[in-house]
Amino acid sequence: MPSHQDRRPIVYRVMAIPTAEDDRTDLNYSARNDNASWQALLKDVIVEALPNVEGSLLGVILFRPTDDRIQGLKSGAEAKAVFQELFPEWPTPLIPDEEWEAFAKRRTRELPQFAFAGPQLSLDGKCCLLGDAIHSVKPFFGLGLNSGFEDISVLDDCLEETSSDPSRALQLYSRRRASQARCLVECQRRFDQPTDLRFALAFVLPLVLDSIFSKILPSVFAPSILALFQDGELSFTAARWRKRRDRALQVLLILGVFSLSVLAARGTVRIVCHLLKRAAPHHALAWLHLHHEML
Secondary structure (H helix, E strand, O other): OOEOOOOOOOEEEEEEEOOOOOOOOOOOEEEEOOOOOOHHHHHOOEEEEEEOOOOOEEEEEEEOOOOHHHHOOOOHHHHHHHHHHHOOOOOHHHOOHHHHHHHHHOOOEEOOOOEEOOOOOEEOOOEEOOHHHOEEOOOOOOHHHHHHHHHHHHHHHHHHHOOOOHHHHHHHHHHHHHHHHHHHHHHHHHOOOOOHHHHHHHHHHHHHHHHHHHHHOOOOOOOOHHHHHOOOOOOHHHHHHHHHHHHHHHHHHHHHHHHHHHHHHHHHHHHHHHHHHHHOOHHHHHHHHHHHHHO
16 A cells, blocks of 8 residues: 655544533534744644544544653643643633543554555455545545545445446446545645645645635636535546646636736836836936836
């Protein structure tokens, strides 16, 4: 299974978070510590609180492997103090002391690396790979589990199209899903940049451009690739091709507008110089003529 080096390693620990009586338990809650300095942005701590069937929340605390504030915890009291400092509005009093103690001693785990399998996803027409076994991504955009469900749906379609012939169905499934798995992993990895500047250029800037152009010309430009990935009518490869086409058109339009602006500015300067040349005194004509020739 080809894998990519993790350019932005993030680790996590889990914590059981009780809820108050009036809290909703069917929503995800998120919290991120506020950092004012540019250097501090590299040490963010993020809490994702996910609902479970027990009516409480499973807290997933995401942080960098080098963050000693979490990695260096020795006791529950120290863990509680760190969270009160990082998240002053977080309901830390609801979490019992024994859970803080368990969190301080809990093992730090790594998020999955970006990896994909292919081009063959079946073995001798007898078994096949599905879900994370063929496309491993970080759980930031909800595409890992959902694409696993899509694998099952595609396999079901292949079985139906081949009259439940396992060998033919699995070969067809491999042809349809291997390229999609690779596309999903490669596109997701582009968003996972090692620095904030590269992240802004690879993720934030394209989102801004897509938002602007899709609002101005919705019949020509599609929304962001994340929105296209959630479109059940488009495959991952079709979504990537669509965004590549959009990006090329965006670059051409931006260059065209810039070129027209430069030409318009030069034309305006020529007209102004011509008018000044006619109205200027005789001793200024030489300077205006030289300036006009330079343009």
